[in-house]
Amino acid sequence: MRRSEDMPLEPEVLAELEVIDATLAGLAVDPEHAELAELALLVATTRAEPSEEYIRSLDARAQRRFVRHAPAHGRHHGLRRLSLGSARPVIGSVLVGGLALATAAVVISTGSLSSSSTAPEKNSFGTTAHQSVHRGAQPAVNGSRSTADFGGSETATPANPDRSASAGADVVPAPVSGTGGYQIQSAQLQLTTPNARIDEVAQEVFDVVAQVGGTVQRSQVTAASGSSSGDSYASFVLNIPTASLQEAMTRMSSLRYATVASRTDGTQNVSNQYQTDQRNIADDKAVRLALLTQLESAETETAIDSIEAQLKLAASQLASDQKALSSLQHQIDYSSLNVQVNPGPPIFPVTTAANHGFTLGRAAHDSGRVLVVAAGVALIVLALLVPLVLVAVLLAWIGSWLRRRRREQALDVS
Amino acid sequence: MTDPGVRRSQGVGVGVAIRHSEENESWQRLEQLYRSSRDDVYAYVFTLLRDRAAAEDVTALAFERAYRRRRTFDRQRGEERAWLFGIARNAALDELRRRRRTAALLVDPEHPDQEQAASDNDADVLLRQTAVRAALAGLSARDRELIALKFHAGLSNAELAQVLGCSESNAGTILHRTIQKLRKAVNASV
Numbered sequence: 001m002r003r004s005e006d007m008p009l010e011p012e013v014l015a016e017l018e019v020i021d022a023t024l025a026g027l028a029v030d031p032e033h034a035e036l037a038e039l040a041l042l043v044a045t046t047r048a049e050p051s052e053e054y055i056r057s058l059d060a061r062a063q064r065r066f067v068r069h070a071p072a073h074g075r076h077h078g079l080r081r082l083s084l085g086s087a088r089p090v091i092g093s094v095l096v097g098g099l100a101l102a103t104a105a106v107v108i109s110t111g112s113l114s115s116s117s118t119a120p121e122k123n124s125f126g127t128t129a130h131q132s133v134h135r136g137a138q139p140a141v142n143g144s145r146s147t148a149d150f151g152g153s154e155t156a157t158p159a160n161p162d163r164s165a166s167a168g169a170d171v172v173p174a175p176v177s178g179t180g181g182y183q184i185q186s187a188q189l190q191l192t193t194p195n196a197r198i199d200e201v202a203q204e205v206f207d208v209v210a211q212v213g214g215t216v217q218r219s220q221v222t223a224a225s226g227s228s229s230g231d232s233y234a235s236f237v238l239n240i241p242t243a244s245l246q247e248a249m250t251r252m253s254s255l256r257y258a259t260v261a262s263r264t265d266g267t268q269n270v271s272n273q274y275q276t277d278q279r280n281i282a283d284d285k286a287v288r289l290a291l292l293t294q295l296e297s298a299e300t301e302t303a304i305d306s307i308e309a310q311l312k313l314a315a316s317q318l319a320s321d322q323k324a325l326s327s328l329q330h331q332i333d334y335s336s337l338n339v340q341v342n343p344g345p346p347i348f349p350v351t352t353a354a355n356h357g358f359t360l361g362r363a364a365h366d367s368g369r370v371l372v373v374a375a376g377v378a379l380i381v382l383a384l385l386v387p388l389v390l391v392a393v394l395l396a397w398i399g400s401w402l403r404r405r406r407r408e409q410a411l412d413v414s
Numbered sequence: 415m416t417d418p419g420v421r422r423s424q425g426v427g428v429g430v431a432i433r434h435s436e437e438n439e440s441w442q443r444l445e446q447l448y449r450s451s452r453d454d455v456y457a458y459v460f461t462l463l464r465d466r467a468a469a470e471d472v473t474a475l476a477f478e479r480a481y482r483r484r485r486t487f488d489r490q491r492g493e494e495r496a497w498l499f500g501i502a503r504n505a506a507l508d509e510l511r512r513r514r515r516t517a518a519l520l521v522d523p524e525h526p527d528q529e530q531a532a533s534d535n536d537a538d539v540l541l542r543q544t545a546v547r548a549a550l551a552g553l554s555a556r557d558r559e560l561i562a563l564k565f566h567a568g569l570s571n572a573e574l575a576q577v578l579g580c581s582e583s584n585a586g587t588i589l590h591r592t593i594q595k596l597r598k599a600v601n602a603s604v
Contacts, residue, residue: 008583009583009586009587009590013586013587013590014586016590016593017571017586017589017590020564020593021570021571024564024565024568036593036597038542039546039593039596039597039600040565042539042542042543042546042600043546043550043561043565043596044565044566045543046461046543046546046547046550046565046566047457047461047565047566048456048457048460048461048466048469048566049453049456049457050452050453050456050470050473051466054456054470055452055453058452058470058473058474058477061474061477061478062445062448062477065441065481066474066477066478066481066482406511407504407507407508407511408507409511410507410508410510410511410514410555411507411510411554411555411556411559412554412555412556
């Protein structure tokens with residue numbers, strides 16, 4: 001449609017339009033506009049009237065409330081096309097189906113990512129076996145911004161000798177080598193806990209170390225007395241029997257007042273080095289044996305002195321190689337575990353008295369988790385829905401605009 | 415105490431009755447609109463298409479669509495007649511587009527009731543009527559549509575604006591311009 005500027009009508013134009021309206025309404029008009037009034041009447045007389053037969057037919061259809069039927073003349077099949085109204089259920093079903101599929105895909109992919117992640121969150125539903133927190137004798141650090149340094153090597157006595165090495169098999173990946181090779185394993189664990197809980201978490205770490213028969217290589221705990229005076233922090237370098245590493249990781253992932261921020265597991269295959277050390281020792285022993293045989297058969301003082309000197313060297317070499325092998329064996333038997341505890345948001349402690357019993361803390365924790373998950377799902381749905389709706393609205397607007405434009409073009413060419 | 419099942423069925427019954435009542439009300443409103451606008455819609459569509467059979471089909475289709483969409487009518491957005499003529503206009507324009515695609519239907523303008531008009535009017539009036547018809551036929555489809563909406567369908571300028579999707583003053587301006595064209599064409603032929 002051509003559109004002129006949207007301005008108020010000029011008085012003459014307005015007057016003539018009023019004359020036309022008055023004429024069509026059968027009212028008298030000013031003789032000055034007689035010609036226009038006559039033209040209006042003449043134009044009105046050119047109006048086409050429907051035939052009686054058509055009126056009867058249309059009235060009959062109106063009586064039947066315009067039930068659909070084939071075109072009367074069979075020439076206008078193109079008049080009826082699929083309307084948006086009739087297609088609405090189909091469009092709605094397609095949209096809802098697509099949305100459900102997308103949501104399911106996101107949820108499934110998120111779930112699989114979580115399960116394969118090396119840093120799973122703390123099990124909120126208490127399905128992992130928890131051990132009662134054993135308050136050990138390690139010095140807890142309290143007070144205003146005090147630092148406790150447990151320097152040196154400290155061996156903890158195992159508190160739970162019948163621990164199961166396979167308790168955490170679902171958390172820590174199995175060693176890479178399946179051919180009986182020698183491996184050095186290491187792991188890093190980052191935990192978060194509220195400022196006020198740093199001492200309790202540190203104590204729990206010590207307890208776990210004691211329970212799995214590990215040692216504390218180095219530890220540092222900095223406890224802030226209030227939230228305004230700074231952040232609490234703790235770090236531990238631990239030696240854990242390799243057989244108990246997975247159990248230790250599992251237990252430390254399930255501490256009462258800490259949640260897992262990240263976890264890293266490392267494995268180094270040292271089979272070659274181990275075998276080399278073993279061969280070196282065997283060689284050293286063979287050399288030593290040969291020298292001893294030569295010593296028995298030596299007759300001169302010079303020869304005896306020379307062989308004894310070589311024996312000393314061989315013994316020294318053997319001791320060195322045995323020490324290297326022993327060190328390697330220790331690294332294989334004991335894994336290094338670095339634990340860092342950083343300040344984080346408050347969490348609801350999970351009572352560990354029973355794995356399946358109802359407690360207020362667990363219920364509150366689970367309720368919180370359910371709400372968080374529900375909010376996450378809602379957010380995902382919203383994130384999918386909003387762009388879809390925007391695209392749908394945009395497409396609908398473009399479609400409407402194009403349809404209107406095509407219709408208007410029909411007026412230009414006819 | 416009332417049985418819950420009975421209460422539920424009563425609730426369903428009330429809901430059905432309300433829906434039935436709304437259905438009847440919307441139908442009665444549409445039927446009233448049909449009675450008052452049937453011939454106007456036909457006249458408008460005929461002037462636009464200049465084909466009696468096509469005008470009949472499009473008129474029926476317009477009412478059929480209006481019946482299907484009667485619940486979507488929003489009184490706050492305009493008058494029912496303007497809403498109906500908007501539907502009729504879309505149906506007529508679709509028909510024009512279909513014709514353009516098929517390019518098969520080229521019909522000369524029909525002059526309904528010409529014989530009757532000739533018997534009822536004197537020669538001068540008949541002459542001027544013929545001149546007006548010729549002038550109308552010479553107008554573009556856009557201009558012819560405006561004339562049809564105003565003089566054959568009897569829409570007010572406000573309704574005209576609503577059908578065309580423009581402001582009332584804009585519709586008045588366009589209408590006046592079209593009438594001037596028609597006047598010139600009629601005067602030139604007479």
